[in-house]
Amino acid sequence: MTHGLIPGKVSQSNRHLAPREPVPAKAWGHVATRFNMLFGVLCVLLFFVGSAYAEVPNAVPPKGDHDGKHVEQPIDFPHDIHARDNKINCMYCHTYARRGLVAGIPPTSKCMGCHTVIATDKPRIKKLAEYWEKGESPKWKKVHDLPDFVHFNHEKHLNRFIFNNEGMEVERADEVCAFCHGEVKEMTVARKVKPLTMGFCRQCHEDNNGPSDCWKCHK
Amino acid sequence: MSLENILENWSKYRKGHEEGGYHEYEHMWGMAIDLDKCTGCNACSVACYAENNLAVVGEEKFSKGQGMHWLRIERYWDEPDLGEDKVNEYQIHGASFIPMNCQHCNAATCEPVCPVAATYHTPDGLNAQVYNRCIGSRYCSNNCPYRLRYFNFFSYYEDSWPEPLQMQLNPDISVRDKGVMEKCTFCVQRIRTAKDDAARDDRRGPGAVKDGDLKTACQQSCATQAIFFGDLLDKDSAVSKVWEKHEVALGKSSQNKSNPDKRGYRVLEGLNTDPCVMFLERVREV
Incomplete structure (x- = not known):
């Protein structure tokens, strides 16, 4: 059984049974055989639906929620x-x-790359064009701000979960970003929905065999 | 996460040199300082202030021994020859200098005494100080035979970097506040960057970070290039060549001083702290 056959919902419901280490894709097959036939049938049924919701392979997403305030941009x-x-x-x-x-x-030039031609009549785009004409950048507010004593490297995390992750496509990058940033694609302005605390990071590092050396993240 | 886990990992990296625990390290960052080249110009110390956000405490606090210089130049004078003939009324050699930064001892005396495990040994062979974890008991400083740990007795932030000087702070290293111990990190932020660059080129393990990929701030600013820094596990690095040439090695606790060409030594080697910084003696025509 390959990743493509694993429906997201099945692995969701059995997450508590899964070992802590990232599980190679094939191991799921063994897990499945231990369950009854109904489970197998469910697998096949969910395959068609599930392939669209397949989870990020070789990854245990971090757990935790945060109710961040709306940030005025x-x-x-x-x-x-x-x-x-x-x-x-x-x-x-x-x-x-x-x-x-x-x-x-x-x-702003990247925004204007599209928006000189797309949706130029919308009020938000007009506002953007004003900034562009003035030669200023909009003063975006930072939403996901880590304390100054924390060293976080996006590149390392993306390499681990996307580029050096077998069975993961770059097109699905948003699923990996959602680990720490939540479902940003369902939001208008981004809001902090994950706690981004040390416990949140440490739990994920333990689940995914990340480094546990203090000086990897603290500076 | 548990205390048990901390203790297990501690013992892994805290073997005494007689147990030969070094092979478990990924890197072993080491330094060699040639005192024959050192002119005592203090450029290294100044560079360290700039690189590591060291607070300038002011004359009064400095005179009380509260200076935050992670790398200090110690000065020593020979005694004037006051023998019976009174040959020299004044010292003839002038001052000798020795730059002292954290020696990153493999059997560090500061580590086991920390009540909260804020100082520990990393897999890179560095003696780490985690500022968030530190509660300021100052036990480590009292236990350091070299006196190379510095305590923030006050919050120096506002006095040290008044507006707009805070703009010069290095964002790669935190600004320490009152009640926290700090010390030389071998410019860990530069090590981190160099290792990331090496990983990007798919170079890993000892020898991944080559000489020239990485320079500490003090090494970079040294006018006479007296400071060597690199990976001691990489046999091709300049620093391990200097160590080998002068027969200084991790695990040794004394030097055979019969050959004047072998100038290497480590400070207070006999205490078995097993430091990662070695010095080359000054050569004199006497």
Whole structure:
């Protein structure tokens, strides 16, 4: 059985049975055989539905929720229109995520690359165009802010979960981003929905065999 | 996460040198300082202040011994020859200098005494200090035979970096607040960056970070290039060549001083702290 056959819902319901280490894809097959036939039938039934919801392979997502406040931004940037409706990859705009410490905010020129022609009559785009004409950047507020004593490297995490992760496609990068940033593609302006505390990080590092050395993250 | 876990990992990296625990390390960052080249110019110390966000405490606190210089130049004078003939009324050699930064001892005396495990040994062979964890008991400082740990008796932030000087702070290292012990980290932020660069090129393990990929701030600023820094596990690195040439090795506790060409030694080696910093004696025509 390969990843493609594993429906997301099945692995969800059996997560408490799974060992802590990242499980190679084939091991799920063995787990399944221990259950009754109904389970097997469910697997087949859910295959057609489930392939669309397949989980990130070789990864145990971090657990925890946070109810972050709405952050007032200069322009109410609709993540849902860009990432969900138009299926633009997170890394198209947040380009530095795959090669640097920070994911980065795109320059206004990147916005204008599309919006000189797309939806130019919408009020938010008009506001953006104003900034562009003035030669200023909108003063975006930081939503996911870690304390100054924490060293976090986007590149390392993306390599682990996307680029060096067998069975993972770059097109599904948003599922990995959602580990720490929540379902941003369902939001307009991003909101902090994960706690991003030390316990949150440590739990994920234990589940996914991340480093446990203090100086890997503390500086 | 548990205390048990901490203790298990501690023992892994805290073997005495007679047990030969070094092979478990990924890297072993080490330094060699040639005192014959050192002019005592203090550039290394200044570079350290700039790189590591060290607080400038002011003259009064400095005179009380509260200076935060992670790398200090110690000065020593020979006694004037006051023999019977009174040959020299004044010292003829002038001062000798020795730059002292944290020696990153493999059998560090500061580590086992910390009540909260805020100081420990990393898999890189570094003696780490975790500022968030530190509760300021100052036991480590009292137990350091070299006196190379510095305590934040006050919050120096506002006095040390008044507006707009806070803009010069290095974002890769935190600004320590009152009640926290701090010390030389061998510029761990630079090590981290160099290792990340090496990993990007798929280089791992000893020898992954080559000479030139990484320089500490003090090494970079040394006018006479008296400071060597690198991975002691990498046999091709300049620093391990210097160690080998002068027959200084981890695990040794004394030097055979019969050959004047072998100038190497480590400070207070006889205490078996097994430091990662070695010095080359100054050569004199006497």
